[in-house]
Amino acid sequence: MATTKIKQLNEWNTLHSNGPFPLKILYQTKLEGERVMPSKIERYNDAALEIQRLIKETKHAGEGFRAYGSAWSMNNIASNKDRMHFNGFMNISMPIHANECHQENTYDPTNLFLFECGNTIKEISETLAEHGKSLKTSGASNGQTIAGCVSTGVHGSGIDSGSVQDYVVGLNLIIGPNTEDNIFLEPKSKPVLLDNFVNSLNSRVIRDDDLFHAALVGLGSFGFIHGVVVEAEPVFLLKRYVKKIDKNLAFELANTMDFKNSAFVIPGESNAQGKANRPFHFKIFINQYSDDSDCVVEVMYKKPYQKNYPDPFPVIKESLYRDLIYLFVRLAENCPKSIPWLVKRLGNTILPEEQKETTGMLKEIFWDAPYQGPAFACSFGIHHRNSEKAMNLLSKLTREEGPIPGIFALRFVKGTKATLGFTKFPITCVIEIDGLLWKKTRKIMSLEEYSKRMIAVLKENNIPFTIHWGKNSYWKFPGLVNHMYGGSSDKWVEERKKLLSSEMQDMFTNKFIRIVGLD
Amino acid sequence: MKQIIFTLFVCGLSFLTSCYSVRLRNVNGAPQPDPFSNREDYYRGMAVVEIDTVITINLASKDFTYLIKEQDGCESGKLNIIEYRNTFGGILLSAITFGKKRKVKVKYVCQKL
Structure with a gap:
């Protein structure tokens, strides 16, 4: 079983000391050892169950929950005053095989990989290099976790290659404590994974373009990102x-x-x-x-x-x-x-x-x-x-x-x-x-x-x-998000409401989201 | 009097400059993180193991090997960063004990599992 350490705290800070921000409980989940559970899929699914247990515990306490990775964000976007989860030890990676791809998949299967949330850009790059592959782009450094990069839109300076979220082709989200709350989200117009493979991750498939694009830069508020499928390219x-x-x-x-x-x-x-x-x-x-x-x-x-x-x-x-x-x-x-x-x-x-x-x-x-x-x-x-x-x-x-x-x-x-x-x-x-x-x-x-x-x-x-x-x-600047994104911000809120129950919306809302008016 | 001051100054300076750190870091691999740590130095956010001890070895032994083991702060049992500190006291200790006692002041961070 994946195990979670708990620490009672009063505050939490980012890597660059942009806080401190209030916090009651910090969770840290570690995967079951390979010697005890050699199958990667089994360990991945086991970790998902542990996260659902923590979500259930938080729900019963009526508190907020937010996952974070390397704490590289320089504001309180990754913080929650109640409970936070450090996901840096959840770093399973798996290549996707051709027989695990959807019938209408248009990507080269050899370029597809599933990475668990806590993999850092450095870890991902090294895993990909072992397969003769590379990420298409990264930020100026490599310490961020993939879930953190995607959630906040980390970018490099790829004139024609975009930001980190732009090569993510599927998201495995945990949106609540129940079995049906483990979902795999991908665009309907560009399906990637076979239903049977998604089911082997104890997930159910949702294929929806608008929902996928909203959840892509989800600001930590579309549930717990457990894994992402990325499209790599030859090194x-x-x-x-x-x-x-x-x-x-x-x-x-x-x-x-x-x-x-x-x-x-x-x-x-x-x-x-x-x-x-x-x-x-x-x-x-x-x-x-x-x-x-x-x-x-x-x-x-x-x-x-x-x-x-x-x-x-x-x-x-x-x-x-x-x-x-x-x-x-x-x-x-x-x-x-x-x-x-x-x-x-x-x-x-x-x-x-x-x-x-x-x-x-x-x-x-x-x-x-x-x-x-x-x-x-x-x-x-x-x-x-x-x-x-x-x-x-x-x-x-x-x-x-x-x-x-x-x-x-x-x-x-x-x-x-x-x-x-x-x-x-x-x-x-x-x-x-x-x-x-x-x-x-x-x-x-x-x-x-x-x-x-x-x-x-x-x-x-x-x-x-x-x-x-x-x-x-x-971030408190009046009407800031609406000024920046116009109708897209309303669309984002609508899509979030479509996916999360009102209880889970509250749980995955933090001060940052309230300040910018996206709750 | 001037000579004594000068000697003390030179001794003080050599004492200070004889204390320095050397850090080695792997190009590959990520350091093991520690979200519960609140260090504010180079190792911020990392699981650091610190050793500050004196090892006693046999007079007949030329050197010794300190084994890095799989443990809570080093789950992979593989090194990612290591920093050792050379101190004037350590050199002196080794000299006056004819190498029998060796001061070990090391920090290391293991590879993330």
């Missing part, structure tokens, strides 16, 4: 370049996404006519405190996998003295005028090394990001055509009403089908400022005030936007 290499280019050229690319006709051509990355190839990944770093006419860009091109590529890892990775980071934070709080100077000093640590070329698999390029202390990140999604305009506005705000201890970066992601996916534009430009978490003083505004001003500035200038669900923001 590939990424060749990464870091260049310093003219800001005007960088923004011309951002605004148009027209790499082919751009003056930005990297030798060896062009076609026979000398036109630039379309990159897999494009990222612009902007130090808003610098008047340098150039900026650093990171560009990656997809290449077929081959053995014997140069080792992408350095032998030594240094990290800053934690005390030095705390000193910078104190300096920023008490003498904000020093921030631009501090950012410049930290330039080599924050920005990638220029002129550097690296080749590696996706899992090697987007590798571990060791914890470096309390941090913040504010991340907006806008149409890529508004990249330059939005960047100028947010830079001006940060300079004139800040300064704030962080720098901006822009990434570009293909639009998502998820109803509340924050990468909702055909190509979403993700403008993010991240840096060290500071406290409000007489001399520097709070993160909340800064976030509120960012929203206000984009609204005043009629730039449609969304906000990354897992990042810092002023």
Whole structure:
């Protein structure tokens, strides 16, 4: 039997210390050992029963319940004041075989895998590599669990490959304590799994496009995500370049996404006519405190996998003295005028090394990001055509009403089908400022005030936007979700009501969901 | 007097600089998590096993091997990160006992199962 440890607590915090948030009980479920229960399906089903037992227990107590994985979200989206469940030890993975696929399945079965909720991106990538496969994209690092990524819309900078949820083709949700509450949800228009196989997971199939797309970025509120079926692809290499280019050229690319006709051509990355190839990944770093006419860009091109590529890892990775980071934070709080100077000093640590070329698999390029202390990140999604305009506005705000201890970066992601996916534009430009978490003083505004001003500035200038669900923001901003998603937010609420009983809706609703008005 | 101060300064400096840590981390594998831990260092969120002990070995033994076993904090019995700390006191202890006593100050995190 899977076993659960229980700890009574008063509060819980995220990895980057964005809380603390109140909490009564923290659960941690571990799978039955392989020696006792060698069958993966048996262990998977056994874990589902344990989760249902915990849901039943919570239901009897009339309390809330929320699952979380690596606690990487930087707000209270993963928190529940009553009970939380750490699912990091629930990490079974299984390849899907051709005879387990639906008759109308259109995916190559060798690319399909079932991953239990607590698998991290790193674990998944390693499992896939053993099968000669790779994820299509990931975030900038690899520590998030798959359920956490999907629920909040984690993205990289895949111009033509989208976010993590975009390669999820089926969801196994536990929506209550009863047998019929274990469901497998997939789109009706693109069925994946055979009913018999779904039944072997003690689940019943629901095929519904609207429901699937709503549950995809479900914000932890569509029940307990027990597993996801992902579509992988054959393993590939990424060749990464870091260049310093003219800001005007960088923004011309951002605004148009027209790499082919751009003056930005990297030798060896062009076609026979000398036109630039379309990159897999494009990222612009902007130090808003610098008047340098150039900026650093990171560009990656997809290449077929081959053995014997140069080792992408350095032998030594240094990290800053934690005390030095705390000193910078104190300096920023008490003498904000020093921030631009501090950012410049930290330039080599924050920005990638220029002129550097690296080749590696996706899992090697987007590798571990060791914890470096309390941090913040504010991340907006806008149409890529508004990249330059939005960047100028947010830079001006940060300079004139800040300064704030962080720098901006822009990434570009293909639009998502998820109803509340924050990468909702055909190509979403993700403008993010991240840096060290500071406290409000007489001399520097709070993160909340800064976030509120960012929203206000984009609204005043009629730039449609969304906000990354897992990042810092002023989520209380009146009418925020409706402004960002219009009718889609109502649709999301309706679909949720279709799936969950009113009791389960309450159980899987937390403060965050209430604040943004999605309850 | 100046000479004594200078000697003390040099001794103090060498004492401080002789204490340092070395960390080794696997490129592959995820560290075993610990949601109940509230560490705020490099190991935040990880299940860390810390050893701070003195091992006594036979005078005839050249070295020793400390075995990492499957246990609560190390369910896989496989290492993911290991950090050892070199201290002036440890070196001194080994020197004055002719290698019989060895200070072991190690932190490790095992691979997630």
